[in-house]
Amino acid sequence: MGNPDNYTLQRALDAMCDVPGSDSALQARFSVALQHFHAMLDELKLTDEQLYRIAGWLGKVAAQDELVMLCDMMGLTMRALDLARTDGHATPQNVTGPFPKDQVAEGPNPCYIATEDEPGQRLEVRGRVLDASTGRPIPGATLIVWQPNQFGRYENEDDSQSEDNLRGKLRCDAEGAFDVFTVRPGGYVIGHDDTEVGVLMKRLGRNRQRAPHIHYRVMHPGYRTLTSQIYFKGDPANPVDCIFSAIEDHIVNIVPHPERKGYQLVELEVVVEPEPKR
Structure with a gap:
């Protein structure tokens, strides 16, 4: 080196x-x-002039609040998450993104995060939260979910949506089970054409497409907090996701719902690591 x-x-x-x-x-x-x-x-x-141009460019990226986006599009965020993985049995971490809201109001389980008039393909996401070391359910684990609407817009960047639309917080039942009713999210394009990172991606021949996904976070005393995402099998945007986070570990099967007409179904096992003993 x-x-x-x-x-x-x-x-x-x-x-x-x-x-x-x-x-x-x-x-x-x-x-x-x-x-x-x-x-x-x-x-x-590099000459000193070129070095200082890079430093100045990074200053512009910071002023545009796109340093995290730069790390994401370079694959640095996903690589750091890969390196932080310590338990092959646990669900891997994924990119948090800019729009989490842990303070969203807690609701019941099952949790309905889409109103009746929310447009889009109806979707049920149900599953369990399990202990990575024992495989046993974790009763009372807190699950937070957030996602864009079918047009790829989050509520806090879209004035047409009500506050905390397509967001929810719930606690798993005695069997570690959770149930979320929502709509299937749409993909979207990150950043802007005219910012420093946007221009860089264009000059590199890179797209800014994010594959459709749902974010979730699992928290429980004695366990490491898990922040992750789910992607949908067969979606054509998965292979071209611009931050490389649509990896196989996070891609789920989505099937016609066997019990609810007009719904699709995702079944999910979320496996979290106990905090290390000291």
């Missing part, structure tokens, strides 16, 4: 000292970052 003849890199590494107020863990991580940054400079042969 890096050029062994890079004297400046070695000086930057050696400049970190064990003095009052220093953080050895941060120094170790920053050393890795420094080596990668210097390796990038070496490989691209």
